[in-house]
Amino acid sequence: MQHPPHSSPTAGRHWALVTWQAAHLAGGGLLLMGTWLLLARYWEPERFGQFNVLFAYAAINGIIADFGLDVLITRHVAGHGERITAAAIRLKLLTSGAALASFLTAAPLLGFPIAETALLLCGATALSATGFVNGLLRGIGRLDLEAKAGLAQKTLFFVASALVVRDGGGLTAVATLYLLTHLLTLGAVSALALRHSTRLSPPPSRRVKEIALEALPLWMTALLAATLGRLDLFLLDALRGSDEVGHFSAAWRLAEGGFIVATAYVTALFPNLVKVARQGGSLSPLVAGATRLLAAGGVTAAAAGALAAPWLTTLLYGSAYAPAVPLLRGLFLSLPMLLLSGLFAHALVAMGQVRPFIFAQLIAILANVAVDLALIPAWGALGAVGGLVVRELVLFAILGATIFRSIAWPRTES
Numbered sequence: 547m548q549h550p551p552h553s554s555p556t557a558g559r560h561w562a563l564v565t566w567q568a569a570h571l572a573g574g575g576l577l578l579m580g581t582w583l584l585l586a587r588y589w590e591p592e593r594f595g596q597f598n599v600l601f602a603y604a605a606i607n608g609i610i611a612d613f614g615l616d617v618l619i620t621r622h623v624a625g626h627g628e629r630i631t632a633a634a635i636r637l638k639l640l641t642s643g644a645a646l647a648s649f650l651t652a653a654p655l656l657g658f659p660i661a662e663t664a665l666l667l668c669g670a671t672a673l674s675a676t677g678f679v680n681g682l683l684r685g686i687g688r689l690d691l692e693a694k695a696g697l698a699q700k701t702l703f704f705v706a707s708a709l710v711v712r713d714g715g716g717l718t719a720v721a722t723l724y725l726l727t728h729l730l731t732l733g734a735v736s737a738l739a740l741r742h743s744t745r746l747s748p749p750p751s752r753r754v755k756e757i758a759l760e761a762l763p764l765w766m767t768a769l770l771a772a773t774l775g776r777l778d779l780f781l782l783d784a785l786r787g788s789d790e791v792g793h794f795s796a797a798w799r800l801a802e803g804g805f806i807v808a809t810a811y812v813t814a815l816f817p818n819l820v821k822v823a824r825q826g827g828s829l830s831p832l833v834a835g836a837t838r839l840l841a842a843g844g845v846t847a848a849a850a851g852a853l854a855a856p857w858l859t860t861l862l863y864g865s866a867y868a869p870a871v872p873l874l875r876g877l878f879l880s881l882p883m884l885l886l887s888g889l890f891a892h893a894l895v896a897m898g899q900v901r902p903f904i905f906a907q908l909i910a911i912l913a914n915v916a917v918d919l920a921l922i923p924a925w926g927a928l929g930a931v932g933g934l935v936v937r938e939l940v941l942f943a944i945l946g947a948t949i950f951r952s953i954a955w956p957r958t959e960s
Contacts, residue, residue, distance in 0.1 A: 623685020
C-alpha cells in the first residue's frame with residue numbers, strides 16, 4: 547500500500563523546516579565564509595582571486611550538469627507524489643558527463659591550471675548530483691535531511707581546509723578537500739532518498755526527450771542565474787586582473803550572508819507555492835507575507851551592513867583588503883532588491899511562468915555587461931559593483947511588475 551507522499555505542513559512544521567534550512571544555508575554559508583576568510587588571510591589577494599575564478603568556473607559546470615532537474619523533481623514529487631523516473635536519471639548522467647568533459651577540455655585553452663581545475667570540476671559535479679537527489683527530499687518536505695547533510699559537508703570542509711591552509715596548503719589541497727567532502731555527502735543523501743522514496747508512487751513511463759523538454763526552461767533560468775551571479779567576476783578578471791577579483795570576492799562573501807538566510811526561507815516556501823499553484827489557489831497570501839518579511843529584513847541588513855563595512859573588513863580580512871570597504875557598502879545596498887527578486891522568481895517558477903523570468907534575466911545580463919564594460923576599465927572592482935546594482939534593479943523591476951500582473955490579489959473594501 548502506498549502512503550501519501552506528504553501532507554500540507556502545519557505552521558509549526560513549516561517554520562521548523564525554515565529553521566533547518568536557515569541553519570543549513572546560513573550556518574553553512576558562515577562556514578564557507580569562514581573558509582574563504584582563512585584563504586584570504588593566508589593567501590595574497592592575487593592567489594585568492596585566482597581561486598575564486600576557478601571556483602566560479604566549476605560552479606557554472608555544475609549548473610549545466612543540473613539541467614534544471616533538481617527543481618523539476620521537486621515539482622513532480624510535491625505536486626504528484628512521484629518517484630524519480632529512470633529517464634531523469636539517464637538524462638542526469640548524460641548532462642553531467644557532457645558538462646564535465648567540455649569544461650575539462652576548455653580549461654587549458656583558458657589558461658587554467660589543469661589539476662586544480664579538474665578537482666573543482668569533479669567536486670561541482672558531485673554537488674550537482676547531490677542537488678538532484680535533494681530534489682526528492684525537498685518534494686516530500688524533508689528539508690531537514692538535506693540541511694543536516696549539507697551542514698555536515700560544510701563543517702568537514704571548513705575544518706579540513708583550516709588545518710591544511712594553516713600548514714601551507716595551496717589550491718590543490720583545498721580543491722581535493724572540496725571533491726572528497728562532496729562525494730561523502732552524495733553517498734549519505736542518496737541513502738536517505740532511497741529510504742524515503744518508498745512512500746512515493748511509481749512514476750509514469752517517460753522518455754528522456756520528454757524530461758529534457760520539461761526541464762529545459764528551468765535549466766535556462768538556472769544557467770542564466772549562475773551567469774548573472776558570476777558575470778562581474780569574469781569581466782573583472784579579464785579587464786583588471788586577479789587582484790581586483792580578490793577584493794570583489796572578499797566583499798561579496800560578506801554581503802551574501804543576508805542573501806543566504808533569505809534563500810533558506812524561500813527554498814522552504816517553494817514546495818508550498820507549488821502545491822497551491824497546482825490546486826488552482828491564489829499565491830497572493832504567501833507572496834505578500836514573504837514580501838513584507840524579506841523587504842523589512844533586507845532594508846535592515848543593508849543599513850547595518852553599510853555602516854559596519856569598515857569594521858567588518860578590517861576585523862575579518864585585515865588591512866590588505868581595505869579597498870573592499872566601498873565595494874561591501876555598495877553590495878549591501880543592493881540586498882533588498884536581490885532578496886525580493888529571488889522570491890518573485892520562485893513564485894513564477896511555481897506557477898509555471900518561466901519565460902518571463904528568462905526574459906528578465908536576459909535583459910539584466912545585457913544591462914550588467916554594458917555597465918561593466920563602461921565602468922570596470924576605469925573604476926575596477928567598484929565598477930563591477932555598479933554593474934551588479936544595475937542588474938539587480940532591472941531584475942527587481944521586471945519580476946515585480948510580472949508578479950503584480952500574474953497573481954490574483956485580494957480586493958480590499960473601503
